[in-house]
Amino acid sequence: MRKPMKSMLLFFVVLVVGGAWAGSSSVGGEERLSVERSVTREGSSTAKLDRLPEGVVEKPKEVVVGISDVFIPSGFDSTSEAYVVVSGVFPNGCYRWSRAEVERKGNNLHEVRSYAYVQPGMCLMVLVPFTKEVQLGVLESGTHRIRFVNGDGTYLERTLVVE
Secondary structure (H helix, E strand, O other), X not given: OHHHHHHHHHHHHHHHHHHHHOOOEOOOOOOEEEEEEEEOOOOOEEEEEEEOOOOOOOOOEEEEEOOOEEEXXXXXXXXXXXXXXXXXXXXXOOEEEEEEEEXXXXXXXXXXXXXXXXXXXXXXXXXXXXXXXXXXXXXOOEEEEEEEEOOOOOEEEEEEEEO
16 A cells, blocks of 8 residues: 555646746746656556756847837038938847847938847746937938838838938
């Protein structure tokens, strides 16, 4: 009678501990745990615990993020540094602003792609607004079209006049 009781107790402990650890990861992705459970025909249970090696941290991934609105100040001339202010919303708390990349497609056409780092692991599931200044550099006099390209290839286009 005692032997089956020990097997049931071990099975219960593995279920409780395994259920608490299965698929979990710490904030920041520093340590990730998973439990692989198996039950034999006799009713005994074994558990195998997998961890990332000590000191290994998952690196954030850089992705293109969409821009929802752009503010373009006026009063730039051909000798001043032009800039715009972009804003948008990150889908959760794991996103952090990285950079904006400006590519000149011609004399008066510019494409801007905005990037953010996404940290793997558990995230706060709230919308996170952002506002950033993007430097365009010194532009020639005239009307410039600026395209803010999203990750899916769509874009938001605005006009900037340089005197």
